Amino acid sequence: MYQVGNLVKELSDKHGRLRESLMPILQEIVQKHNYLTDEAMVEVARELDISAAEVYGTASFYTFLDTQVKGKYVIRVCKTITCSMKGKSDIIQTLEEMLKIKVGETTADKQFSLIETNCIGWCHKAPAILINEMPYTELTPEKVSEIIKDYMQK
């Protein structure tokens, strides 16, 4: 759990308090804290004067606006057809072994979350993943383990 503190207020000052401000606010919270806590959603609802259920309902529509605990680095492995054909399973296996978690889980130290996602637009360089917003493409088990090692040292 993180404290939203004044963040929501600052973001509302920055993006406004209209309904259309909702997405940019939620996106920026997620960029900073990787996911939306209940507390954060309630605060956003208060600032924008909309119901908390509406905030949750909207957030839960969007895959990238996580409402469950996520690690500092969210690894999204593309599972759509080309990546699936070109070795996605090996990438997942490597990641699971390195991080000692299964798909859908977050490491105990809250550093990494591993999830699958739909097409991220790198089919010509499959298999591909996103780590937070950065794409990594044409992966092999060796390549992905090097990348994760780098992140582990960050």
Add this chain to the structure above:
Amino acid sequence: MEKKGLNKVDLIFEKIEPKEVLIKAFKMTSAEIIQNILESGLKGRGGAGFPTGLKWKYTAAEKSSEKYIICNADEGEPGTFKDREILDRVSNKVHGGMAIAGKAIGAKNGIVYLRGEYRYLLPKLMIELESFHKMIKEIGYEFNIEYRMGSGAYICGEESALFESIEGKRGEPRNKPPYPTVSGLFEKPTSINNVETLVTAMMILQHGAKNFIQYGTKDSRGSKVFSVSGDTPTPGIFELELGMTVQQFVNEFGDGDTKAVQVGGASGFCVPRKKFAETIIGFEGVPTGGSMKLFNSSRSMYNVLHNYLEFFTEESCGQCTPCRVGCQQLLLGVEKVKKGEAKSTYLTELVKLADTMKIAAKCGLGQSVGNAFKSIVGNFREEIIY
């Protein structure tokens, strides 16, 4: 039917300075710009293929002090990645195309809706946007563009779902009519165009509609960018003249063992080898927003279909019955048939369901799930059952 061979073109990524074209365009009247685009026969490059000139004409005809031009950069169709490449390489042409469209319809504000998966591009795009804004100010024209981000929802590529998303809501498609040209973003007249469409429109003004219609066929004018992936030695982005057959495409990109090409992504059509020669890629045959996936004989078409159905089951917005429940039924249905828990004749019921989805779903997503389903089941029935 008119056919063209496979010809590579360099229009979209051609390095030009948009400034000259913009100066030319801003001197034209709205009607003149629209006339040029109408004459070019340009159809939307996102996949649906609505005539761009008409869209602009309808939006221009609306009386409203506020209108929007929206660049749809929510490129989510499995197998397409050309819009990312265009934004990455020639964003100034995208911005330029928006300004021209804005001039045509009478909008002073443009919004690029960029999918969340492409957020890494944003810092660079912001710098390029700043110099673009500076440039058109120098020309003495007023037009403002801002970027709004998606957050991982395929359906937001549907125009009215995209508006809902910008408005801060769940990306659920609206009832139509009213159409966006009458009531779009914030209920204002809106022209929403694909990234590539906007660039193409600009290039039409650069080179002239007459030049443009030299390329392509009667129903599919010009060239377009293809995203090629799957079992091919040369995956990537290719700009090709429209009007080639799938066979010609496979001759160029296949690995010698191509058994099927999925044209238009998960919502498109599967063309089997025996139909390669007779199928034209374009609006007279199988249309595509650019996605071209090749499958060789080592691939199970059941796996391909299953992957697509999982995709739709997750990415349906869930509001309308045919799509929300229909996708689940198609997925569970093919699983049961494959496992032998349902009779193979059940596939016939599922094909009927796909037909219902095509005519009864609320938006293009639900309506197009049947395309892949029917063309894969129809052409590879044995692979689905055994």
Add this chain to the structure above:
Amino acid sequence: MINLLINDQKVSVQAGTTVLAAAKKLKINIPTLCNHDDLCVAGNCRVCVVEQKGARTLIASCATPASEGMEIHTNTLKVRNARKHIVELLLSEHRADCTKCYKNQNCELQTLANEFAFGDHIFLDLVENKKYNIDRSSPSFIKDDSKCIRCQRCVRTCSELQYISAIAVANKGAHQKISSFHDRPMSHVVCTNCGQCVNRCPTGALVEKTYIDQVWDAIYDPDKHVVVQTAPAVRVALGEDLGYDPGERVTGKMVNALRQLGFNSVLDTDFSADLTIMEEGTELLVRLKKALVDGDKKISLPMFTSCSPGWIKFIEHKYPEFLPNLSTCKSPQQMFGALAKTFYAKKRNIDPSKIVSVSIMPCTAKKFEADRPEMRSSGFKDVDYVLTTRELAVMIKQAGLDFRNLEEAKCDSIMGDSTGAAVIFGATGGVMEAALRTAYEIVTGREVPFGNLNITPVRGMDGVKEATIKIEGCVDDWKFLEGAELKVAIAHGLVNANKIMKKVREGKAPYHFVEIMACPGGCIGGGGQPIPTNMQIREKRMKAIYAEDEHMVLRKSHENPDVIAIYKEFLDKPNSHKSHELLHTHYVERDNY
């Protein structure tokens, strides 16, 4: 006018009319599900699809405006096949335990299934593969996701009519569902228990929590003395569940039926409604005196009525800073409850622990209200069980009563007397009108200056009503009010309550007294009333309420003989110490999510 053809018949309609409404004009019935007269168009269930000549796809008739020259066919093979598929799809995600379902035979999906999906189902059962949540946390209703077909009527009700959005659509695709804030139990979110969603749910996904069996148990327990009270709005709506048309008054038959069901004493919430007027009217006058004469800055005005438990919970969640503005009076139900186990017990010489107090209400929020910890001032749970109008109809059917041929009967005495002022509590504006009838007379010694006591400016279905009453010719005690203009406002439906509260918060509300009812139309449109509901039905019930008032001999609360008697024998006077102990309450601030 727009001219179109539907099934080859010509019809002309106003611009903006939907194809569905145009067809209705021709008496062509197109089935619907997500559509509801009270709510905005959704167009999501697709049951109402029809064929439009020249269109690539079918169109949703509820969501498509008629256009000139349109040619529509509502019953082609294409339409029928699609419709059958759609109904089958809905059934495949619906846990169809119809014979056990509370909504059996009053379920719109069941009706459609009867028409389109009998025999073997085409599609696979999706319910068995999914984890569903059945939320029984609220004392008022049950939310059973396994029966939900995602028509979103409840979501639209909660936002458009009630401004709460305690529930919203969450997730997408196969996981899409109707959810509270992060799936929290309904008892722990801003839900007001108003039950308007229950009234509009086409299936059994949202139903009231029933206490019918508990009430039968009490009735058949020889150790128990079971008293029953019925709210005024029940008697103008109960008939709808027993084969009558909307707007029929069944007061006398209802009283007889209750007696035949075995209740030991059949009493009337009208009695405590009149008592409420005495208490609340006095409270208002005292507040006005303290504010206007004594200059007491701590007095909160405007004063809000407190009869509607949905409204109470709304303000507790959304505008807690205005809790001091709420009248401290309990609702009539709870005043009755507190007196049943004290005054009534004493009068009848019955051990209060043996009394089971049942109330029949047009309301689901009343079930929550009865469960509030504040509502035990008799030393017991003041009201033991709250049944809705619908549940009473079920009991009458269970008992096999021939309701239509029952003799008319009258309530028992002690707490059974009623006036027209109490009856109109059931309609929006009614509490205000009743209060004015009494307060004006207290202050001036004369009847309110409206023909036949009918204070028409506070009546009707406008969402927010305002009125000003000039007070002239005051008696000595109330001289300070001479010439004053009493400003009042009335809102029904929480979306309208919110409009008033916004003004109050902005300091732009000049009112002294505000009546708020959580439900559209007031209690006649309550969440416990017969299903379906729509404006026409509510208007008919409202008309019946005012007819009931007109037919009463006594039409002012302070003339109710049982009320006069209870002050004399037990309570002393309005706002007395005893009254405060039994008839007044306090409120709590709640979270806004």
